[in-house]
Amino acid sequence: MEKHLKSKVTINRLCYKGLDVFAQKGYHNTNLNDILRELCLSKGAFYHHFKSKEDFFVYIVQNLVAQKIYALLVEPLSTQEDPLSAIMESLDKALEPGKSNELIYGFMLGDFLTELDGKQEEVSASLKDILQMWEVNMIGTLKKGKLDDHVARHIDCEGVAAYIISSYLGMRTMMMNHNPKHAKYQYLQQLRHYFNSLRPAAA
């Protein structure tokens, strides 16, 4: 195999496994040795590609997580006329319990923020960036929805976006205590109620 290709393969293997383990065990509970053993790689291999554990984590967040969030939760916002439907649909898809990995991207955002706050500035900054990207886009979509009369004029788009994101982040935490499929159904159902209160009164 070509060298630079092999390199990319190794980096990819490290990142996907890393994402998996980080999401399961949290940042501090994760140790590199476990990851490396599972991949049959050595310390040397790791430190050849990444300069530290923190660097590794940031790389994963800025690439895998950011991309996934964008693809699942940001980009779909502008595919429909009605922003509320678009949001609903994107959340529905994002919560699809298909591949185990996908379930994870929500967690990373919320839960690591506390674990990493204070120390590891750079790391939590990269997580906050993603959240903010999502939020800003959602606000924009909602504002546009106002103009098209899909959203009531009097509502506070910033507040709505923050609220939706909050409920999404918190919901993923709650899902650990309940049946995921049922929790998803419940969540979307309530979100639907909430959304109804944001629509313009039927003319």
Next chain:
Amino acid sequence: MEKHLKSKVTINRLCYKGLDVFAQKGYHNTNLNDILRELCLSKGAFYHHFKSKEDFFVYIVQNLVAQKIYALLVEPLSTQEDPLSAIMESLDKALEPGKSNELIYGFMLGDFLTELDGKQEEVSASLKDILQMWEVNMIGTLKKGKLDDHVARHIDCEGVAAYIISSYLGMRTMMMNHNPKHAKYQYLQQLRHYFNSLRPAAA
């Protein structure tokens, strides 16, 4: 000072400081030495009262956190006729940014669940217990509200409770990125919209 009294004082000092630091830095980022230095206590003092760091944390959760959650978020549920008003008021008070500590109890519940999942079974179990206590009580209150026509008949009380708690947990995470006072206002505002959609249609 009497001996057993002095003992209690020391334990109390440890716990309150511990709660403070754990909430700020997370479980793994917190080291006992820092806590002990700030309190001018020794390793020996600590291990005389607690058998391990984990034991210490569980003790804090089961005492301080559980009590606070109960006093702030569970007990107030049954003080009013209308459950939705009661919930709203309890959340309002719980989010009061008065003492810095109070802001914290929300975090502990949600964010540590991920950090501690997998390992530290006992710890996360104690956190889950508290969440469940809250949830069960809220469901009960909502069901009672149905009978008194404060809540629409068709709504799913379990779903509503899970949704409210989710949004609360997620909201505390979001508060780290925004102005807390403003975030609180936004949050309660949106919750009010949501609650309106749960009330019986005006007869």
Next chain:
DNA sequence: AGTTAAACCGACCGCCAGGTCGGTCGTATT
């Protein structure tokens, strides 16, 4: 074939934080 530099190996280092333990001090009991 010879050379170069990448990808990779794995033994080793050093720090740090949880936990131990023998000892001291102060208070209660006789």
Next chain:
DNA sequence: AATACGACCGACCTGGCGGTCGGTTTAACT
């Protein structure tokens, strides 16, 4: 006064994990 015991001290131990580094393999180029 003597004894006992609980509260506390702090030097020390220890294991785990992030990180290092000299060496080895292997692909690419001449």
